[in-house]
Amino acid sequence: MMVGNNNRGEKFILFLINPFISAITSIKDIRDGVSHWFLYLWFLVFGVAFCAVSEAADSFRYVEDFLVEYSYTWSQYVLEINEYFAFESNIKDIYTLTVNFLVGRFSDNYHWTYLIYAAVFGFFYIKSLKIFLRHNKVSNNIVFYVLLFMFCYSNPIYNINGVRFWTAAWIGVYVALNFFVEKDYKKIVLLLLMPLIHGASVVWVVIMAIALLLS
Known part of the structure; x- marks a missing residue:
């Protein structure tokens, strides 16, 4: 409709x-x-x-990192990236570092970083949701809204509190939906983004690579 x-x-x-x-x-x-x-x-x-006020939350640590990294020079940023790809860095991925550096070019306000985090998170959320809607054949409204709630609430927007893991999760879901449901195998290249956002997501990359080989 x-x-x-x-x-x-x-x-x-x-x-x-x-x-x-x-x-x-x-x-x-x-x-x-x-x-x-x-x-x-x-x-x-x-x-x-979004306000990072709880010291126990991941978001508070992201803001602490921002207060250090937003003032990085280009040379400092490139050094961090080079060390990361040479496996000589203490950082596990480069997503938040890159966002912090980019925001630092025009502002020292961490709220801009969370705008970007929400934009990227929301992009893959909505793209995944549209695939769900396109292939949903449930005619009963109650059943539909139960399924919709389960899908949407599995990884809601307030998970940008732990933005690295949960953004990578939506990318993984989007790739999986394209691979298994849409049969669009070109989207699998997006898996390369996942370890750059959260290092542990390399496990999902391996699983999807095996699925591709077996398909």
Whole structure:
């Protein structure tokens, strides 16, 4: 079911008034062909407004890293990258380092990093969700929304608190859906991003490589 221009306008106005309520209604109307865009906008709002206040959370350590790395010079950044690929670095992956360095070119505010984290996380979330919707044949609304809840809540946007692991997870899901459901084997190249985002995701890369060899 596609929505008309008037409905799009109403959704946009609701988003401006209350992005959270807009996200809830977007999930309810997710099959209308446009609500996923407003859900993605909510992710961006959530990201830029995200506050790392708990010292026990991963996000607090990411902010501590940002306060060091945002002021890196190009030479310092390249040195870190070279050491990483030479297996001589203490860092396990280069995603947050790269985001911190890029944001540092124009700001010392860590909220920009979480906007980027939410944008990347949300991109693969929405792309995976669209595949789920495209292949979902459930006609019963109750069953559909139960499945939708399970899919969406398996890795929700607030997991940018631990952005490295959970972003890599959505990339892994997206690649797997393309490989096994869409039969789009070209997307498997995206697996190369996963170890750069979270080192431990190399395990998933190996599993998918084996699946490719056996297919």
